[in-house]
Amino acid sequence: MFNRQRNSEAYGSSSSLCSSSSDLSRLIAGSQFSRIRQYTRTRKRENRFERVHFNQDGPFDLEEAPAIPYPKSVAFIISNEFCERFNYYGMRTILVLYLTNKLGYNEETATVLFHTFTMLVYIFPLIGALIADGWLGKYKTILYLSLVYSLGAMVVSFGAVPLTGMPTKAVTVVGLLLIAIGTGGIKPCVSAFGGDQFSLPAQSLQLAKFFSLFYFAINAGSLISTTFTPILRADVHCFGDQDCFSLAFGVPAVLMIISVVIFMAGKRLYRCQPPAGNMIFGVSRCIADAFKGWRKRRNSEPMESFLDYAKPTVGTRMVRETKCLGRILRLFLPFPVFWALFDQQGSRWTFQATRMDGMVLGFQIKPDQMQVVNPLLILGFLPLFDYIVYPILRRCGIRRPLQKLTIGLLLAALGFFLSAGLEMKMEQAALGAMPTEPDVAHLRIYNGMPCGYEISSEALGSPRHVESLGMWQDLAVRLAQSKEYAFQGKPSSGKCPPIAGKLHLQPGKSVGYLLAQNKLVEFADGLESLAATETGRSSVRALLNTPENEGPAVLLEANESPVSLDPRNPSQLYRITPGHSQLNINGQKVASLETKGGGLYSLLVAGSARDGYQHKLVEVVPPSAVSILWQLPQIVVMTAAEVMFSVTGLEFSYSQSPPSMKSVLQACWLLSVAIGNMIVVVIAEFKFTSSQSGEFTLFASLMLVDMLIFLWLARSYQYKDQSEDLEEDDANEPRSEDVMQTKPRAIETPQRRTGGGLEAELGYGAYRNHAYDNDFSEA
Incomplete structure (x- = not known):
């Protein structure tokens, strides 16, 4: 079965949007391979390989053709993808904590910045695809934008170094913008560039293996960075701080630079296709021409459909396929709300984890490490859904993609209802900390x-x-x-x-x-001073009534660097590791204290070195009583929603769209992710609710309404017979000499004929590039 969302990065149309989304690719690879094999067997059975199978040297017969060596260039592309994904997921995992703990933003502002960044990441793929398909080609686009990407990663890492006079917030925003341009721009091109290294359809099975490795590289980069970047952030101390965000950002930045070096090292081995043109322009022209025709002839020559007015200029087929695209995009309208919920796993749910007890069986789970659960569950859920869940659903009568999409939307709502219930429980525990x-x-x-x-x-x-x-x-x-x-x-x-x-x-x-x-x-x-703390840490305020000339005061923790206290600043909070610690004044032990994770304590000390000291530890805010493991139910439900929705949604879009429109649909899929993040920004900015539990409930309720709208839109959808595409392929099979062309060629169009008051249609190729006719990616 397809993990469509993440496999749009691992597999997709090689035109228009180059391929598709990086984040979404982890899910799709598995069943794409079986689809390629099934397609190959089908075409072989039907003797369709006789004239349509080519390699770079000309036509060949499938049975007699010699084996083509596996492209060595693939190793460079896969290594590049591993390093790039390590950088992106590592940086993204700790981003919201950096915005709050270091830059001083509150949770609402940090959420707005996080989702604005994510929104830009999903907008720039459109620009990257247009550059690659219409101007530079995939190789140069990936190379140049990777350099921009690396620069952004280094800027963010450099901005995390506490230098006097440096505008840290401005530097961070500039770095994030460069990263969004870079990762978004290369997102649609890398997997498609990898696919270009194979001769299709002769190497269909080898291509499937490539996507398997590509899929593994994405998951490996994500899992490793999501696991270890929080450790670099929290367990390493640098520049006198109890954490080291500069190192946590710096290691992924170094991996990004290495990815560029690896990508450049394989240049001599790459097969680079010239820019092939972009169907997004074709669709835009079709709509524009339809509008012009409607304005001129809507009264004299009424048409059944608005798009029919474009037939004289773009042809019947382009109009028909644009109509098909419109029917699918109509179903896309509710999709952004799902992404609004899904992407909050990296923002609101991370903030929720900071207020929970991360101690599990003697190990301390950091709040940002909870994000590693999603990719781990994805790997387990793919076979589980393929072999158990979907067969059960089929027995219950749930077979069609739109039915599965509806279940995915329902599960997303359930996940946020669970998070709202968990937040209510935590709010009750914190009633004494803040009005x-x-x-x-x-x-x-x-x-x-x-x-x-x-x-x-x-x-x-x-x-x-x-x-x-x-x-x-x-x-x-x-x-x-x-x-x-x-x-x-x-x-x-x-x-x-x-x-x-x-x-x-x-x-x-x-x-x-x-x-x-x-x-x-x-x-x-109280809690206003505690807002930026994290799970696994205790917060201590030192209230010292000691002579002014006595000092220094130092807080000692086990296996940690000493923390110097400011005796005259009672507002200052110090974050320490839970457990035993002690206070020394002038090198003399003054107090011993025992703290628990998530608690806020005031340490009162009175006396002097001459008369002796007295101390008492007062618990101001109780330690976290809610285990971080209580987040697992909502993460499990949201991951199941991701499999049901994103996997099924991308497969539905892929199978129902015309072959020439698949990558245009990928562009719209990515846009729905961007719009979803924009919804989060709006709700967080305008604060429609007074509590976090209320906001989670609002999102869950919005998701239920969205699901009902989707059911209404999908009620009359007629599924397309996929055999039509195969028949259309046969009717338009390319000649071997066509495949040998490396540059777009002009397509002859029939002369205009008049009749019935309308100019007869032009050939379908009027707004198509010849490269599309040789695209086997829909296999």
């Missing part, structure tokens, strides 16, 4: 003094007692607007002085106050 209502504020008061205090304020209601190194909190302070309250603190024991000050509360905010150095110190408290 959930707009007219509520959180107030926490920490006592860093060596004495207990009686505190009073209008904001507190009745007077409260806070023990030494203790915390008092009120998480339900009601106020309509920002307000200031007087504060008084009187020692209940010991020789500590009274402390007075002001409390400043804002609705929807969490604020903390520290009694230290005989004064009241204000700082931001």
Whole structure:
């Protein structure tokens, strides 16, 4: 069975869109091979090889033709694809965490940037295909855009180096734009260029092996980079940070440079086809001519269809195939919503994983590593669906592609309902960390003094007692607007002085106050400071009431670099590895602490080197109680939706479209991915819901409505008999001397005849390039 979405990268039409989508290729390879073999056997049985099988030296007979050596150039193309996919998936895996943790964007802005980048990645294939098919050819297009791609990868890696005065955000945006141009531009051309190395149909089986290797290279690059890039990011420390995004971006960038070198090394062995022309222009011309004819003759010569007005200029066949294309594109209208949900696995679902407990059987799973589950499941689901799921569905009467597409849309909605339920569970656990209502504020008061205090304020209601190194909190302070309250603190024991000050509360905010150095110190408290943290890390705030001349203060973790603390900045959060750690001041052990992943802690320390130190660890936000494994159900369901939808959808498009329109349809398929990411950008930007669970529910509900629209559009679709294409092939079989042509040739068209008020049609070749007539890729 086809994994159509990812195999549009591994196999596809060699014209117009060169081939198709990179990300979508992993799924398609398997059944394409059986299709090629079946086609070869069928053509052989019907004795159709007599005059249509050619190699570069002329016609041959299939039974007597000598074996053609396997192209050595394929090794360079497959190695290039492995390195390129390693770079793309590695960079994409950690991108949202880089945008939040390093560039300081909030989750909404990071989501917008991520999906804008993905949208551009799926728009630029159209430009790359037009350049390759109409101007430079595949080899030069891949080479030049790969250089742009490599430059973008190096720029992003360089931007992650913390250099003073460097506009990091601008550098990152420029790098991502160059990557989008590069990866999008070469996306439709690499697999088609690999297919050009074979003599078809004589090497159909060898071509199938190539796509198998190509498919493996894509998966290998994706799996390895998705697994190890998060390790480079989190477990390596550089430039004084507790992570190393520059290395995590830099290693994939080096692989991208290597991919260009490998690709150039095989130049002497490549078979390069000249630019073949692009059917997108033919379709555009057909529509434009139809509009012109409709404007001139809609009253005098009414036609059954709008496109019929283009017959005098483009011919009956072009009009017929454009109509067929339009019937399929009508079904494409609901498709962007699926991609809007699917691509959030790399953004919203990664952010969701950052708020979960990644400790599993003693191993720490990083949030971005959860993305590796999808390609692993794909490899297992392909045979599972082929041999178990689809036979069961056939027994239930579900055989047709449009029925499977509907199930895929339904599964996508179910996956997001599951993610919404999981998010609700996590939101309930975090209610005490951040106000959930707009007219509520959180107030926490920490006592860093060596004495207990009686505190009073209008904001507190009745007077409260806070023990030494203790915390008092009120998480339900009601106020309509920002307000200031007087504060008084009187020692209940010991020789500590009274402390007075002001409390400043804002609705929807969490604020903390520290009694230290005989004064009241204000700082931001709660989850707003925790937003950019990640699973597997604890967050500690150091609240030190020690003499100013004592220092330095250092936090020591097991097998980690020491973390220097700023004793006078209580707002600063430090991310540490869960487990045992200790605080040293002037090299002397002051405190021991035990933390858990996902928790927010305040470490209160009072005293001096002369009098000794006292400490207490206060839990402000509970550690993650929800295991990251709870994401598996939604990932499994979404992967099943991908197989049902993208695989079936690409096969449906491929089989139902006219042979000359297959690559035009690939272009529209990629555009639907781009539009889907645009939908995510709009919803994230305008914030239609107040919570993340509400946003997930909105997407799931939108998917259900979208599924109903698809059912309505598909209700009257008539499937095309695929034997029509074979009969049409036989009627237009090329002569051997035609195949030998390496340059597009002019196609003779019959003279115009008049009759019935309309000029008789021109030949079908009027807007076709001769290269299309020799395209065996639809096999």
